[in-house]
Amino acid sequence: MENVSQSHILDYCLEQKIPFAIYQLPKIAKTVLIVSKTVKQMDVDEVFKANVDMFAMAPFSLSQQKITCLISDFVIAEDVDVSIFEQIKKIKPAIEQVQKPAFCTSHADYKTQFKKMYAEIVSRRISKAILSRIKHLSGVTTEFAGSFFYKLCEEYPKAYTFMVYTPQSGLWTGASPELLFKAVQGVATAVSLAGTRKSTGEDNTWGNKERDEHQMVSDFVTSVLTKYNIRNAVVKGPVTVVAGKMLHLKTQYGFGTEQIANRLGSFIKDLHPTPAVCGLPKEESMQVIEEVEQHKRTFYAGFLGRIRPNDIRLFVNIRSMKFVQDGADLYLGGGITSGSEAEKEWHETELKAQTLCSVIKQVKGIRKA
Numbered sequence: 001m002e003n004v005s006q007s008h009i010l011d012y013c014l015e016q017k018i019p020f021a022i023y024q025l026p027k028i029a030k031t032v033l034i035v036s037k038t039v040k041q042m043d044v045d046e047v048f049k050a051n052v053d054m055f056a057m058a059p060f061s062l063s064q065q066k067i068t069c070l071i072s073d074f075v076i077a078e079d080v081d082v083s084i085f086e087q088i089k090k091i092k093p094a095i096e097q098v099q100k101p102a103f104c105t106s107h108a109d110y111k112t113q114f115k116k117m118y119a120e121i122v123s124r125r126i127s128k129a130i131l132s133r134i135k136h137l138s139g140v141t142t143e144f145a146g147s148f149f150y151k152l153c154e155e156y157p158k159a160y161t162f163m164v165y166t167p168q169s170g171l172w173t174g175a176s177p178e179l180l181f182k183a184v185q186g187v188a189t190a191v192s193l194a195g196t197r198k199s200t201g202e203d204n205t206w207g208n209k210e211r212d213e214h215q216m217v218s219d220f221v222t223s224v225l226t227k228y229n230i231r232n233a234v235v236k237g238p239v240t241v242v243a244g245k246m247l248h249l250k251t252q253y254g255f256g257t258e259q260i261a262n263r264l265g266s267f268i269k270d271l272h273p274t275p276a277v278c279g280l281p282k283e284e285s286m287q288v289i290e291e292v293e294q295h296k297r298t299f300y301a302g303f304l305g306r307i308r309p310n311d312i313r314l315f316v317n318i319r320s321m322k323f324v325q326d327g328a329d330l331y332l333g334g335g336i337t338s339g340s341e342a343e344k345e346w347h348e349t350e351l352k353a354q355t356l357c358s359v360i361k362q363v364k365g366i367r368k369a
Contacts, residue, residue, distance in 0.1 A: 003079040006033050009088060011146045013165065017093040021055035021070050023162040023306065024153045025313065031153060032077045034306070036070035037091050039166045043067065045265035047307065057164050057172070057304040057317070060273060060297040061286065068169050068299075072306075094167040102322075102329050103295040105133035107346065114342040116292045121338055128216055129279030129288050131345065132333030134295050135353055137321075140328040140360060142171060148363050149173060155359055156244060160315040162304060169299060174320025175355055177243035180272060180303045183264075183312045188257045190225070192218040192237075194276040194335060195249035196348060199242055206240075206249065209339035214238055214249040216337075217275045220282075221253060224270050230259045243319075244355045268303075268314075277301035277316060277333065300331035319355045330356055 013020040019036040053072040059065035149163045159175035194217040195210035237251030279285025305314040321330045332349035
């Protein structure tokens with residue numbers, strides 16, 4: 001019997017607009033494609049009580065939007081028999097929801113938004129918030145989306161690389177350096193990842209602004225663990241980790257999953273979003289973000305990943321972009337604290353854009369050759 005490659009099925013799903021998710025876990029050179037007959041909108045408690053194999057994509061704000069869940073009807077990690085492909089061909093494309101054009105922040109817009117957010121920090125309403133923006137790239141089409149994903153995996157083997165399509169969410173892709181939560185065979189892991197600077201290959205010292213930013217996130221994660229009476233957590237860090245052209249500070253927390261048994265939904269609700277993508281205090285920062293940013297984050301700075309019984313791996317949706325009608329929208333953010341400067345923060349978002357822009361250039365170059 002004839003076999004069909006994963007890449008061929010991915011291209012088919014992209015062309016026919018069949019719901020799918022494809023991902024590669026950090027440091028594991030194996031891509032897994034999930035093709036779904038059924039896409040459900042679920043709240044966080046439903047997701048973790050469902051006890052089915054699914055791929056979940058959660059929004060930044062769980063109070064404003066439900067989690068988009070793709071049931072794992074077909075899981076393809078290698079070439080498959082043509083009969084599997086014939087079954088996939090029977091899935092009917094759903095009607096896409098109309099996607100409104102997003103607001104793209106200019107340099108002048110960014111400086112105005114920075115000023116407003118900084119004023120909220122000076123007034124002590126908040127101590128930190130993440131200011132994000134959208135950078136639009138024209139001339140990027142879904143024609144090369146499949147090639148782009150596989151190239152992204154090659155370029156960032158230490159990241160969580162993903163591409164997800166549903167009629168409700170549109171087509172998203174990215175290479176996230178940040179684990180939110182995982183629970184594998186009874187062992188849970190949460191992470192504090194914050195503090196960013198350019199990787200120069202020389203000086204590894206960190207400034208006070210970056211150390212303070214990281215400490216805020218670490219204190220927040222610790223407070224969530226305390227709230228759930230999690231004892232004897234094994235703490236590793238902070239250590240410096242490389243993510244493309246950037247360095248981050250990272251602290252990892254490990255503990256037994258039995259301590260949050262039957263409370264996983266509420267635990268994730270308390271953990272997400274962390275100050276690394278939101279701010280502190282959490283509710284006030286979310287309110288400031290809503291007031292200051294002129295675009296809707298939707299799934300940016302949310303979380304996503306595969307959920308199975310005894311195997312949950314969720315990553316933060318950053319270093320990501322969404323394909324839109326006339327190109328792609330890159331979502332970029334940085335932490336604003338009392339030690340922040342507008343020009344430096346703008347430059348940091350430009351640096352973060354290189355994660356995806358560099359791969360886009362490579363794939364476009366290959367296709368022209």
